[in-house]
Amino acid sequence: MATTPPVAGPGxxxxxxxxxxxGEPVGRRRGRLRTWLLLEAGAVTLGYGVAVxxxxxxxxxxxxxxxxxxxxxxxxxxxxxxxxxLRQELETRSAETLAIEADAKxxxxxxxxxxxxxxxxGRVHQVSGRGERESLRGQLQQLVVEAVASLCDGERAxxxxxxxxxxxxxxxxxxxxxxxxxxxxxxxxxxxxxxxxLLLVRFHDYxxxxxxxxDELPRGAEPRPGAGYRSFISVSVFCGEQNxxxxxxxxxxxxxxxxxxxxxxxAMAQLLGAGLVDRx
Amino acid sequence: MMRGQVVPEEARAWTAGLLLATDYFANARxxxxxxxxxxxxxxLHRRVSSEDRGSSx
Numbered sequence: 057m058a059t060t061p062p063v064a065g066p067g068x069x070x071x072x073x074x075x076x077x078x079g080e081p082v083g084r085r086r087g088r089l090r091t092w093l094l095l096e097a098g099a100v101t102l103g104y105g106v107a108v109x110x111x112x113x114x115x116x117x118x119x120x121x122x123x124x125x126x127x128x129x130x131x132x133x134x135x136x137x138x139x140x141x142l143r144q145e146l147e148t149r150s151a152e153t154l155a156i157e158a159d160a161k162x163x164x165x166x167x168x169x170x171x172x173x174x175x176x177x178g179r180v181h182q183v184s185g186r187g188e189r190e191s192l193r194g195q196l197q198q199l200v201v202e203a204v205a206s207l208c209d210g211e212r213a214x215x216x217x218x219x220x221x222x223x224x225x226x227x228x229x230x231x232x233x234x235x236x237x238x239x240x241x242x243x244x245x246x247x248x249x250x251x252x253x254l255l256l257v258r259f260h261d262y263x264x265x266x267x268x269x270x271d272e273l274p275r276g277a278e279p280r281p282g283a284g285y286r287s288f289i290s291v292s293v294f295c296g297e298q299n300x301x302x303x304x305x306x307x308x309x310x311x312x313x314x315x316x317x318x319x320x321x322x323a324m325a326q327l328l329g330a331g332l333v334d335r336x
Numbered sequence: 337m338m339r340g341q342v343v344p345e346e347a348r349a350w351t352a353g354l355l356l357a358t359d360y361f362a363n364a365r366x367x368x369x370x371x372x373x374x375x376x377x378x379x380l381h382r383r384v385s386s387e388d389r390g391s392s393x
Contacts (some may be wrong), residue, residue: 152376159372172347202357205360
């Protein structure tokens with residue numbers, strides 16, 4: 057599953073900026089740790105030197121060997137301690153960065169995406185003119201694919217909303233990396249992928265595929281030949297009994313999405329469904 | 337105390353199509369990371385401080 061989030065892209069910069077447990081720059085703490093270790097080594101060396109001055113320098117090879125062995129005995133534990141403490145420092149810093157990434161993503165999803173999109177959904181149902189409502193619905197589709205492509209963890213992700221009309225699904229809005237989508241899902245006997253996609257919508261299901269080349273895919277979920285993606289999530293868009301289409305996000309990397317992305321997709325699909333549904 | 341708009345101006349500009357999604361998300365992400373960083377470090381600081389007080393008793 058994903059570990060390279062564009063959403064949390066700035067995450068590593070946070071680490072680089074030097075945040076640490078106590079809000080103290082990591083570099084400064086590491087420098088202080090080294091200073092203490094050097095002081096410790098200096099104190100031992102001084103004590104050793106004083107002892108040598110009092111007792112006199114070693115006169116034999118065996119005496120010098122004893123000095124060398126003493127130096128190694130002092131340096132080795134200090135070196136081990138230094139490495140262990142630096143590793144612990146690094147682990148703490150990684151945990152902080154991960155916590156910051158998770159918190160930032162939550163803020164983005166709830167504060168910067170769901171809130172304004174929910175406001176647009178409300179407006180869709182308030183406007184009286186059909187033309188204005190359709191225009192707002194088009195706007196809503198575009199907002200949802202922009203949000204999905206920006207929030208989901210895939211690098212160079214592409215989000216597409218396939219609208220269901222007269223038994224076929226065609227791309228109605230898309231956002232993300234280059235190539236515009238061309239796939240049309242139909243119920244034609246030769247269109248196995250189309251049939252499966254339509255079934256996914258009808259059964260109000262979702263599908264997350266980590267790697268289209270590695271996973272054992274359900275029939276009809278395999279990519280078309282020459283497709284530029286390795287992983288994808290597809291989610292049915294519906295409201296009540298009305299089936300409205302399918303929201304998909306894909307990425308050229310394998311394992312680009314995780315369960316958090318899937319939950320973002322499910323929430324966005326439901327928001328989209330709430331905005332597209334007809335009053336009956 | 338905190339007070340502000342439920343849907344901020346910048347979010348309204350994005351939903352109205354006046355602001356590009358790339359610009360909106362770049363800025364929103366930057367702000368979210370800055371606030372998350374402050375919140376997490378604050379929480380950790382408070383936890384470490386309370387543990388220090390607990391262990392010194």
